[in-house]
Structure formats: C-alpha cells, structure tokens
Amino acid sequence: xxxxxxxxxxxxxxxxxxxxxxxxxxxxxxxxxxxxxxxxxxxxxxxxxxxxxxxxxxxxxxxxxxxxxxxxxxxxxxxxxxxxxxxxxxxxxxxxxxxxxxxxxxxxxxxxxxxxxxxxxxxxxxxxxxxxxxxxxxxxxxxxxxxxxxxxxxxxxxxxxxxxxxxxxxxxxxxxxxxxxxxxxxxxxxxxxxxxxxxxxxxxxxxxxxxxxxxxxxxxxxxxxxxxxxxxxxxxxxxxxxxxxxxxxxxxxxxxxxxxxxxxxxxxxxxxxxxxxxxxxxxxxxxxxxxxxxxxxxxxxxxxxxxxxxxxxxxxxxxxxxxx
Numbered sequence: 602x603x604x605x606x607x608x609x610x611x612x613x614x615x616x617x618x619x620x621x622x623x624x625x626x627x628x629x630x631x632x633x634x635x636x637x638x639x640x641x642x643x644x645x646x647x648x649x650x651x652x653x654x655x656x657x658x659x660x661x662x663x664x665x666x667x668x669x670x671x672x673x674x675x676x677x678x679x680x681x682x683x684x685x686x687x688x689x690x691x692x693x694x695x696x697x698x699x700x701x702x703x704x705x706x707x708x709x710x711x712x713x714x715x716x717x718x719x720x721x722x723x724x725x726x727x728x729x730x731x732x733x734x735x736x737x738x739x740x741x742x743x744x745x746x747x748x749x750x751x752x753x754x755x756x757x758x759x760x761x762x763x764x765x766x767x768x769x770x771x772x773x774x775x776x777x778x779x780x781x782x783x784x785x786x787x788x789x790x791x792x793x794x795x796x797x798x799x800x801x802x803x804x805x806x807x808x809x810x811x812x813x814x815x816x817x818x819x820x821x822x823x824x825x826x827x828x829x830x831x832x833x834x835x836x837x838x839x840x841x842x843x844x845x846x847x848x849x850x851x852x853x854x855x856x857x858x859x860x861x862x863x864x865x866x867x868x869x870x871x872x873x874x875x876x877x878x879x880x881x882x883x884x885x886x887x888x889x890x891x892x893x894x895x896x897x898x899x900x901x902x903x904x905x906x907x908x909x910x911x912x913x914x915x916x917x918x919x920x921x922x923x924x925x
Contacts, residue, residue, distance in 0.1 A: 716766025718774025724757040726918020745802035752785040770830035800909035820849040844885040875908035
C-alpha cells in the first residue's frame with residue numbers, strides 16, 4: 602500500500618518535468634534505472650561493504666531524471682519520498698495512511714532557525730528624564746523644565762523584527778521604528794532658544810495661564826535586543842526576557858501651548874531647540890507572549906552640550922508585539 606502511494610506521488614509531481622519525449626522514454630525505463638542508480642549511489646555514499654548492506658536494507662532508491670533527483674526511503678512505518686527540494690512523508694498508523702509535505706530545507710532546519718523574538722508592534726509609555734544617576738531632581742535654575750509626569754508620555758510604532766537565533770528560545774531581535782515623545786511642562790511656561798542656541802524658559806504675558814504646555818520630539822529608532830524565552834510547562838507559550846541597546850536619530854521637534862483669553866488659543870512653534878540629533882541608550886523588557894513591559898534609558902543628554910541642562914530621557918511602558 603505504502604509503496605503504491607509514494608510511487609504515485611513521485612509520478613504525479615514528475616509529470617510536468619517529464620512532458621518532453623526524451624523524459625517520457627526515461628520514465629518508461631524507470632524500474633531499470635532505479636536499480637542501477639541505487640547501486641551506484643550507494644557505492645558512492647558508502648566506503649565499505651557493511652555500510653552498503655545497511656543502505657540496501659533501508660530500501661533507499663535514488664533516481665535521476667533530467668535535473669530532478671528522486672529519493673525514496675523506508676524506515677519502519679514511515680516512507681520518505683524526496684523529489685528535488687520537496688519531501689513527502691508517508692506515515693501509516695491506526696488512522697490509516699497520512700501524507701505530510703515539506704521542503705528538504707525545512708526538514709534539515711535546526712531549532713535556532715525557528716527563533717522568533719518579541720520586538721515590533723505598538724509601544725505606549727511614560728516619559729521622564731534623569732538629572733543625575735537615578736535622580737529626577739532639577740537644579741533650581743532648571744525648574745522651568747519640571748514635568749507633569751502623569752501627562753508626559755510616548756508612543757512608538759515598530760516594524761516586525763529581524764531574528765537571529767542561537768537556539769529555538771534564545772537569539773537576537775532587531776527592528777526599525779518611529780517614536781513620539783511628549784514632555785508636558787508643570788509650570789506656566791514653555792521653552793525657547795536664544796540667538797546662541799541656548800535653551801531657556803519662555804513665560805506668557807501677564808494674565809495668561811497655560812492650560813497645556815509641552816515639548817514634542819520625533820525620533821527614528823533602532824532597537825537591538827538579546828532575548829531569552831522560558832517555555833511554560835506543557836505549553837508552546839513562553840515568558841520572554843530581553844535586554845540590549847537602542848539608537849535614535851531626531852526627525853523633528855516643536856512646542857505647543859494652549860490657553861484661554863475669552864476663547865481657546867493654540868500656539869505651535871517648530872524649532873531645533875538644540876536637541877541632540879543622535880542618541881543611544883539601553884533598553885530591556887519582560888513579558889508573556891505578545892504582551893511586554895519595557896524600560897529604556899538614554900545615555901545621551903536631551904540637549905546639546907553647553908546649550909541646556911544635562912538631562913537624560915527615560916521611558917517606562919507596555920508593548921504589544923508582533924510575533925508570527
């Protein structure tokens with residue numbers, strides 16, 4: 602029964618290749634060529650008589666027709682038929698005969714090639730900056746940059762990640778994204794840079810109170826993380842832990858204020874604000890499947906050296922990742 606199935610599969614797949622008259626003649630002599638080719642290929646693949654006998658007992662048949670190579674192997678209740686880069690497994694069990702199809706490349710793929718990192722998708726978090734190691738306190742002269750942290754937030758869109766696996770559950774993930782940061786000022790002020798590019802406070806005219814005042818930045822990002830996945834017992838799901846570096850390049854920035862003078866007023870000002878064009882830092886995350894909690898801290902100051910306080914942005918939030 603199995604022999605009939607794999608011979609039928611081989612013939613059906615080989616028909617497009619054998620449509621010419623010359624290959625039809627080869628098909629008619631299939632049985633003779635099978636025997637001849639089997640003996641030749643076995644002798645080439647093995648270096649002694651003992652190994653040759655082992656190959657014959659496994660009933661391995663290699664048939665070459667044009668540019669296609671047919672290989673048939675019987676191993677217990679399973680028969681494997683290889684035609685070019687395609688492989689068919691014919692398995693006989695209690696439910697009958699089942700045929701599985703795969704590519705020869707897939708059949709030899711190792712576990713590390715199936716690693717899929719959890720990076721890419723949507724990220725939402727809160728913004729802040731450090732004035733010193735683990736400190737958010739500002740110098741008195743820099744209080745105009747104090748933040749309303751509950752209303753300072755960021756969001757990012759990241760492309761599906763590129764994976765480099767070392768094992769099935771351990772590897773590197775990298776992607777590209779775009780990030781928006783909104784720094785909501787706590788005082789009744791905005792910021793401005795003078796003719797030398799030095800950042801300072803900007804206060805409204807007397808009687809005007811800002812209901813909203815914020816600095817908005819846009820960066821293109823490149824995170825690269827090393828991720829380890831912990832499989833849950835008796836499940837395909839994993840707990841994921843990742844840490845790595847992130848680089849970013851500035852795309853734009855602007856300030857925006859909203860106030861009321863008998864009617865709602867908005868003012869938006871686009872400028873460079875002496876922000877560093879490039880920045881880099883460390884990022885880490887932990888989560889379950891597509892849901893992650895992440896944190897990022899940049900080691901590059903928000904403003905250019907000598908043109909503003911030394912403040913180092915950080916972000917903490919959640920991520921909904923894409924993992925095919």
